Every structure is written in structure tokens, then in C-alpha cells.
Amino acid sequence: GAVVSQHPSWVICKSGTSVKIECRSLDFQATTMFWYRQFPKQSLMLMATSNEGSKATYEQGVEKDKFLINHASLTLSTLTVTSAHPEDSSFYICSASETRDQETQYFGPGTRLLVL
Amino acid sequence: KNQVEQSPQSLIILEGKNCTLQCNYTVSPFSNLRWYKQDTGRGPVSLTIMTFSENTKSNGRYTATLDADTKQSSLHITASQLSDSASYICVVSALLLFSGGYNKLIFGAGTRLAVHP
Numbered sequence A: 001g002a003v004v005s006q007h008p009s010w011v012i013c014k015s016g017t018s019v020k021i022e023c024r025s026l027d028f029q030a031t032t033m034f035w036y037r038q039f040p041k042q043s044l045m046l047m048a049t050s051n052e053g054s055k056a057t058y059e060q061g062v063e064k065d066k067f068l069i070n071h072a073s074l075t076l077s078t079l080t081v082t083s084a085h086p087e088d089s090s091f092y093i094c095s096a097s098e099t100r101d102q103e104t105q106y107f108g109p110g111t112r113l114l115v116l
Numbered sequence B: 001k002n003q004v005e006q007s008p009q010s011l012i013i014l015e016g017k018n019c020t021l022q023c024n025y026t027v028s029p030f031s032n033l034r035w036y037k038q039d040t041g042r043g044p045v046s047l048t049i050m051t052f053s054e055n056t057k058s059n060g061r062y063t064a065t066l067d068a069d070t071k072q073s074s075l076h077i078t079a080s081q082l083s084d085s086a087s088y089i090c091v092v093s094a095l096l097l098f099s100g101g102y103n104k105l106i107f108g109a110g111t112r113l114a115v116h117p
Helices: none
Strands: A004-007 A010-013 A019-025 A032-038 A046-052 A069-073 A075-082 A090-097 A105-106 A110-116 B006-009 B008-012 B019-025 B030-038 B046-053 B056-061 B064-066 B072-077 B088-094 B100-105 B111-116
Touching: A004 A075, A004 A090, A010 A019, A010 B088, A019 A032, A019 A110, A032 A075, A046 A069, A075 A090, A075 A105, A075 B019, A110 B019, B006 B088, B008 B019, B019 B030, B030 B064, B030 B072, B046 B056, B046 B072, B072 B088
Parallel strands: A010 A110, B008 B111
Antiparallel strands: A004 A019, A019 A075, A032 A046, A032 A090, A069 A075, A090 A105, A090 A110, B006 B019, B019 B072, B030 B046, B030 B088, B056 B064, B064 B072, B088 B100, B088 B111
């Protein structure tokens, strides 16, 4: 149980385009979903926390207009990187929790984004 | 400031050997400590989770220890295998009392382990 999937697993796009990444909880209802970014050889950095049906809470330094998060249902959250630039190239990982905090969260497999 | 520091940054060992990874933290108030294994290009997978009162916890060839007094933890890997090659991340959960009792995870930078044949 407690499986979280992400789609796509990797994406290459041109600079200036927008990219959408989906995060799904397959066998449980995710009250909260978290989005992380991980640069090479660095640890996960929390970008934002989203609760179903409400606006996402962004961490300090994360541009909410650039990283649009939608949590439309209890099993799906999406992260859209708008007007992507090469510096946005990173590994994006989502996690899902049945509760409102990070205590019990299950990580997705991640999405590798490369912006040319 | 809540911080989690791991050492070494990277480690190379031969298959079959044992190794120990270290984690020091300055997180307060402490809720629990977890060790995750992250294969390259994959999301983290939980290995162990320990609360304040637990000193050691095992998961197969992985044994984690916790000294809440010195705020140190270690992850010992026994009889390493090639598949153990991964990043191992120490994560400490802080109880954020002002946010209604919710927890926040503080991530270490990880130790990159390479097991060579």
C-alpha cells in the first residue's frame, strides 16, 4: 500500500515553455501533498505544501507564480513550471500524506526536468 | 536553527564490508528521526524511524541507532551489497507546536555510498 506515482518520469523542454508534473496517490487519499526539488548531490528542498481544495503554501524563496500547484482532488496534485529556464532543471519529487503534516508521507519516484 | 548534518558526504566500500553513516542534528523540539535510502533518479524510501525513547532499530542489514542526549544517530550497514549503492538521508521531524502540533521534516544532505565489487 501507500503508493505514490509521478508523471512524467522525465521531461525535456525548451526554455520558455511550461511543464506540468502530476503526482497521484494510488491507494489512499492524500489530504496533503508536498513538492520538493533536488539538485545534483544535494538533499531534498521543500518547495510547497498543498492541501486538497485550498491554495498551496510556498516555502520562503519559492516563486508561487512560477511554480503553480493545484491540488484538485484527494488523489492528484500537479506542479506546473511556467516559462521554464535552464536553471529550473532539477529533480522534482512529490510526496503525499493522509494527514495535514509531514509526519507520515510517502514519496513519489520523482520527475527529472531538463530545460534546454 | 534546526539543522541536520551528515557525514561523510560520500563513501566507497567493497562489497561484503560493513560501514557506518553518521547524522548529527540540532532540531528542537524533537519528534523522531528517520533514515531514507534514495537510489539515483528515484524518490526516497524509508528504512527506519525512531522516536525519542528508542535507541536502536533494525531493518534487515540496516541498523540505526539514536542517542537523543547527544543528538546523534548512525546507520550501520552490514555485509554490503552492490544494491546498497545509493544516497542515505537522515531526516529529523520537528514538532511545530505553534502550528497546531504538526510536524516538519528537516532533511540532511545525505551520504552517497558506492559499493564496489
